[in-house]
Amino acid sequence: MLDGVAVRGATPTLLFVHAHPDDETLTTGVAVAHHAARGHDVHVLTCTLGEEGEVIPPALAHLEGDGPALAAHRRGELARALAALGATGHLLGAAGPEDEPAFRDSGMAGTPAAEHPRAFAGRPLEDAAAAVGRVLAAVRPDVVVTYDAGGGYGHPDHVRTHEATRAAVAALPAGERPVLYGTLTPLTWALEDREWLAAHVPADGPWVVPDQGSPYTAGVVPDDVVGRAVVDPDAVPAQVEALRAHDTQVVSGDGWFALSNHHVFRLAGREGYAVLDPGSGRPAPEGAA
Template identity: 55%
Template sequence: MPDASPRRRLLFVHAHPDDETLTTGLTMAHYVDAGHDVHVLTCTLGEEGEVIPPQLRHLAADREDRLGPWRREELRRAMDRLGVTHSVLGEDPDSGVLSRYRDSGMAGTPSAAHPDAFAGADLAHAAGLLAAYLRALEPDVVVTYDEHGGYGHPDHIQTHRVTLEALAALGAQAPAAYCIVTPQAWAVQDRAWLAGHVGPADPPLHVPAPGEGYPPSVVPDDVPSHVVEAPQLVPVQAAALAEHATQVRVFDGYYALSNDIAARLSGREAFVRVDPCTGRPVAAAGAARHTGLLAHEGER
């Protein structure tokens, strides 16, 4: 239930529809539940995404190329589930422009050569659009990926670069900034949990073994500076995630993307606070971990 603490505004900057719910859905649900004002800004419409349901594969980029508007509607429904306000970078509904930039696809794919591909966008221009958005919205907190983009996707890396460039343009007026990370201990625990909970599926799911590598956003346990733990809100996150049906299959406590690799909905998300002008961590590694993203001004 909402409390009597001051109402704050949080902005989550993501690359494609579904990224917001996959990586920060729990945190967004937590702050909506606490009565705060939560926004998502998406940088592309995810036009190059792989479509899971067979009956919708005609939408894909290599066929009808109508996936972007479809995913925009999935995003609308998902954010309605969470109670989050959402926008797309450079959109202009009055002139029919749904997004200024296009999904670049995975590294090394031909789609990266598209003239509107976000990964190749002029940094100053894209950051200028975002800086203007920040000045209008005036958030207290901005959250995005780390410098690796979570798992190395070119659009995620570009989202990090554009966000930090826009924040630096605000100078002393920049809000508190956070990057999304996962402590190593959590990643290990999640794989152990998956090994005991993932059931039969069609197609079958792969459960990563303990010795398999982790994405670069999995960091030493002393790196994250702030955490949100709200396992009671996993059903809310799962319901929002299920709206992204072209990209995700949702199960009881876990999900899988088109790669059919099981991933846990763990009820916790971690972040590292960074200097909005430099992108460097604010606190030294090993400092006490704070609860919530408003801990810099007293979490409520």
């Protein structure tokens, strides 16, 4: 991920910007663990505390629907996950590590949570971008990583995270901007992962294994769009430990994980990325870094 990137200090600094606790591990856990293991200065900025998340374990079911209680619990999950990955955490708009972030989980579009006065997706973009900009000024990363323009799968908070991060990077003078990456999956990898899941996930459980004819999310793109990759199977144990920290949200299997809807995903030890143009959010030609 650092190929061709001008590093300003003695140690490369990376900032991963995510919408909710667990997104850092689900979406970029391999890259976070990979760079942390190499002694790089890795930071994760989380924009909300995931107050609208569904809760998997029956013993913790009382947290679902109780925004403050679930937020407090997920804050602890996030801290344990970041320790497993080796990253330093930040909460968007929080003055200190124990303070409440400025924004709240918006839930899915059309749900009552979207109308909350602190809902991240409903707050003015300039407020969110300014908050991201303050973290950029404090961390001074060489690389910033967030979602693609569609937020991976369209969650309003993921889309707003992309928009706010991109706006904050674009607002910097051209010579001071970090390289901006978006998370994307090559179609070839997606096909291979579905084939692997069909062969390895137990058929007698509640798990939903996508077949090859099922549609892909917008984050799955032609291979040539994905100009960068982090391929590191050695990072998977740290990613698994971090996933297990997020026990309200994730079930871990042998080489795979499942979300609350029982949909399964492969732990393949690889992640795809593309350099994004800060102005448009579109993948930029390779060499732009």
